[in-house]
Amino acid sequence: MMKGTINPVSNILIKGGRVLASGGTTEGDVLIAGGRIEAIGGEQRADGADVIQAAGLWVVPGLVDIHCHLREPGFEHKEDIASGVAAAAKGGFTTVCCMANTNPVNDNAVVTEFIKRRAEEAGPVRVLPVAAVTKGLMGEELTEMGELREVGAVAVSDDGKSVRNAQRMRLALSYAKCFGLVVISHPEDEDLVDGGLMNEGYWSTALGLPGTTRAAEETIIARDCMLAALENARLHVAHVSTAGGAEIIRQAKRAGAPVTCETAPHYLYATDEWAQGYDANTKVNPPLRTVGDRDALIEALKDGTIDCIATDHAPHHLDDKNVEYALAASGISGFETAFSICWTVLVKSGRFTPEQLFDKLSLSPARVLGIDAPALEVGSRADITIIDPEAEWTVDPSKFLSRGKNTPFAGRTLSGEVKRTIAGGVVVYRGE
Ligand SMILES: [Zn+2]
Known part of the structure; x- marks a missing residue:
C-alpha cells in the first residue's frame, strides 16, 4: 500500500490538453494505464478511467x-x-x-x-x-x-x-x-x-x-x-x-x-x-x-x-x-x-x-x-504535470505543504499554476 498518495494506480484519461509530447506539441488526449503512457493524441476512450478535463491546460513531462x-x-x-x-x-x-x-x-x-x-x-x-x-x-x-x-x-x-x-x-x-x-x-x-x-x-x-x-x-x-x-x-x-x-x-x-x-x-x-x-x-x-x-x-x-x-x-x-x-x-x-x-x-x-x-x-x-528523463511518449512511465497557464495566485506560505514556510515571495501574485501532478501513473497532487 502506497502511503501519502491520493489515488491508487488506476487508468487515467487526460482530455483535450495541449500536450508537450516528445515528438512535438500536440492537442489531444493522454491515456495512462498500469502506470505507463498508453496513448497520446487524438480522442482516446477508456471505460472506468479517471477523467481529468484539461482543455486550455498544458500537459507536460513531470x-x-x-x-x-x-x-x-x-x-x-x-x-x-x-x-x-x-x-x-x-x-x-x-x-x-x-x-x-x-x-x-x-x-x-x-x-x-x-x-x-x-x-x-x-x-x-x-x-x-x-x-x-x-x-x-x-x-x-x-x-x-x-x-x-x-x-x-x-x-x-x-x-x-x-x-x-x-x-x-x-x-x-x-x-x-x-x-x-x-x-x-x-x-x-x-x-x-x-x-x-x-x-x-x-x-x-x-x-x-x-x-x-x-x-x-x-x-x-x-x-x-x-x-x-x-x-x-x-x-x-x-x-x-x-x-x-x-x-x-x-x-x-x-x-x-x-x-x-x-x-x-x-x-x-x-x-x-x-x-x-x-x-x-x-x-x-x-x-x-x-x-x-x-x-x-x-x-x-x-x-x-x-x-x-x-x-x-x-x-x-x-x-x-x-x-x-x-x-x-x-x-x-x-x-x-x-x-x-x-x-x-x-x-x-x-x-x-x-x-x-x-x-x-x-x-x-x-x-x-544522466538520470531517466520523464518523456511524454507511449510506453514511458507516466510522470506528468498539468499546468493552468492563465491562473493567477497569491503566495500564502501558510498553505505550503512544506514544513518550511520561509519565502520572500509571500503576498506576491504569480502567473501559471500546477493543477495536477502524476508520478508513476498515480495522482500525487490535485489542485483546486
Ligand atoms: Zn549550495
Whole structure:
C-alpha cells in the first residue's frame, strides 16, 4: 500500500490538453494505464478511467529538481521526506534529488539506503539521493563513491560548502569520474565570505549589513571549471547567481570543459533590494544579487550557458528565521513557488516559449545528471504535470505543504499554476 498518495494506480484519461509530447506539441488526449503512457493524441476512450478535463491546460513531462534539501535524517523539525515529497508534488515535481547535508551526513551506504526507503514509503515521486564528496562534509577524506553509486546515489556534492582544498577537489573529480558520477560544486569561498550576510554593493551599504563579494562565488567557479578541464571530469555548478559566474562558465564551455550549471528561480526574480526591511526570508546562500545579475542570468539561461533550473529548496523552521538578520538561517522554501516564478518571469514576459521553459525544468536537469528523463511518449512511465497557464495566485506560505514556510515571495501574485501532478501513473497532487 502506497502511503501519502491520493489515488491508487488506476487508468487515467487526460482530455483535450495541449500536450508537450516528445515528438512535438500536440492537442489531444493522454491515456495512462498500469502506470505507463498508453496513448497520446487524438480522442482516446477508456471505460472506468479517471477523467481529468484539461482543455486550455498544458500537459507536460513531470518536473525534475536536481537540487533540494529534504532535511531527513536529522532536521525533521524543518522538513522530512514525506512532507518534502508532498511539497514537491504540489510544485509539479515528479523527481527530486536531495543533498547530503543531513545529520548524519549522507556519506555512506546506510544513509543513502535509509533515504531511499523513506522515499518509497512516501509514495511514487522519485527521490534520488546526492551523496557527499567528503566524509562528514569536512573536505578531507573522500567518500566510497563506488559503493554509494551502487546503492543509488546519482551524484556527489558537499553542498553547503565548497571543497576548500583545491587538490582534494581535483582528486574528487578524478575519483568520481571512475564511477560515472557528476561532482556538484557549491561555489563559495568561505574565507572571502568573511561574515557577509547579503550581496556586497549599494544595498548592503545602505542597510548597514556586511556584504559578500561576488568574487567568493566566482573564484570557486573558475577554480572548479579549470580542475574539471584538467581531469576531463564532469562538474556541475550549483546555484549560479552572478553575471560574472555565468560568463566564466560560458568561457569554460567554449573551451570544451565538461561543465554544466544551474540557477534557482529566486535569482531570476528577487534582488538584493528586497532585503530592505530586514526580512530574514530574503537571506539565502548565495545571496540575492542585483538587477544586472538577474538579467544576465536570464540571458545565460536562454543561450544555454545555464543548462537548467533547480529549486535549492531549503526549508527552515520559523525559529530559524524569526531572529535578527545576522543570526537567521539561509535558504528559501522553494518547491511550491518554483514553477510559477519561472512561468511569470520567463514565459508570461515573452522571453521563453513554454517548450523552452519545460526543457529547463524537466529534460535538461535529467540530462545533466544522466538520470531517466520523464518523456511524454507511449510506453514511458507516466510522470506528468498539468499546468493552468492563465491562473493567477497569491503566495500564502501558510498553505505550503512544506514544513518550511520561509519565502520572500509571500503576498506576491504569480502567473501559471500546477493543477495536477502524476508520478508513476498515480495522482500525487490535485489542485483546486
Ligand atoms: Zn549550495
